[in-house]
Amino acid sequence: MAAKIPFVREMEFTYEEPQQVSPLIRRLVAKNPGPFTYLGTGVYIVGRGEVAIIDPGPDTPEHIDALLRAVEGERATHVFVTHRHMDHRAGAAPVARATGGRVSASSEPAKPGDCDELRLAAGDDQIFRPDIEVRDGERFSGPGWTIEVVATPGHTTNHMAYALLEENALFPSDHIMG
Numbered sequence: 001m002a003a004k005i006p007f008v009r010e011m012e013f014t015y016e017e018p019q020q021v022s023p024l025i026r027r028l029v030a031k032n033p034g035p036f037t038y039l040g041t042g043v044y045i046v047g048r049g050e051v052a053i054i055d056p057g058p059d060t061p062e063h064i065d066a067l068l069r070a071v072e073g074e075r076a077t078h079v080f081v082t083h084r085h086m087d088h089r090a091g092a093a094p095v096a097r098a099t100g101g102r103v104s105a106s107s108e109p110a111k112p113g114d115c116d117e118l119r120l121a122a123g124d125d126q127i128f129r130p131d132i133e134v135r136d137g138e139r140f141s142g143p144g145w146t147i148e149v150v151a152t153p154g155h156t157t158n159h160m161a162y163a164l165l166e167e168n169a170l171f172p173s174d175h176i177m178g
Contacts, residue, residue: 011039013027013029013039015029015030015031015040016028016029016030016031016062016063016066017066018045018070022167022169023167024046024047024144024145024164024166024167025044025045025046025164025167025169026044026045026070027042027043027044027045028042028043028044028045028057028066028067028070029041029042029043030042030043030057030058030060030063030087031062031063032057032058032060032063032087036085036087036174037087041055041057041058041087041088042055042173043055043056043057043067043091044171045070045071046142046145046147046164047142047143047144047145048074048143048144049074049075049142049143050074050075050077050142050143051071051074051075051076051077051142052076052077052078052079052080052140052142052145052147052162053067053071053076053078053079053080053095053099053101054080054082054147054162054171055080055081055082055088055089055171055173056079056081056088056089056091056092056095057087057088057090057091058086058087058090058091059086059090059091059093059094060091063091064091064094064095064098067091067095068095068098068099071099074099075099075100075101076095076096076099076100076101077100077101077102077142078101078102078104078132078140078142078147079092079095079096079099079101079102079103079104080104080105080134080147080160080162080171081103081104081105081128081130081160082105082159082160082161082162082171082172082173082174083105083106083155083156083158083159083160083173083174084105084128084156084158085156085174088173088174089105089128092105092130096131102131102132103130103131103132104130104131104132104133104134104140105128105130105132105133105134105160106130106133106134106135106151106158106159106160107129107130107133108157108158134149134160135149135151136149136150136151136160137149139165144166145164145165145166146164146165146166147162147163147164147165148162148163148165149161149162150162150163150170152172155173155174159173159174161173
């Protein structure tokens with residue numbers, strides 16, 4: 001008999017406030033709810049001291065300030081981006097500059113014709129270039145955490161998910177909304 005996984009729609013959070021969701025993971029929900037973001041873009045901070053940030057979210061003053069407050073006194077060694085939609089990657093450069101990190105993402109642009117209407121509506125950025133080009137299976141680490149890159153084309157052809165090996169957790173981004 002297959003195990004049933006419940007679809008939990010409720011999520012308690014306060015916009016732009018970090019919330020500890022596991023021993024190594026903090027979540028911050030950007031205040032950008034909408035048809036492409038559901039309740040808002042989920043931003044994840046992994047570790048303490050030297051941290052990884054996954055999908056830094058939109059580049060709005062309120063959100064960037066909240067994210068920088070959440071990692072105050074820490075260094076973001078990696079700012080991972082799952083895909084180029086503006087609600088996930090626009091904050092990458094300002095957050096990396098402010099925290100001393102480097103932006104890590106797929107360097108390949110989405111293929112022409114890939115869900116063109118959706119990509120345009122969601123703000124796909126064709127000129128985005130990461131500092132570090134990631135590939136499936138690569139690993140990055142910090143104190144107490146290891147992130148493995150998992151190629152997950154589907155939402156976009158260049159989509160990457162990130163696995164936190166210590167907690168058997170996967171950050172699939174928009175493959176699973178909300």
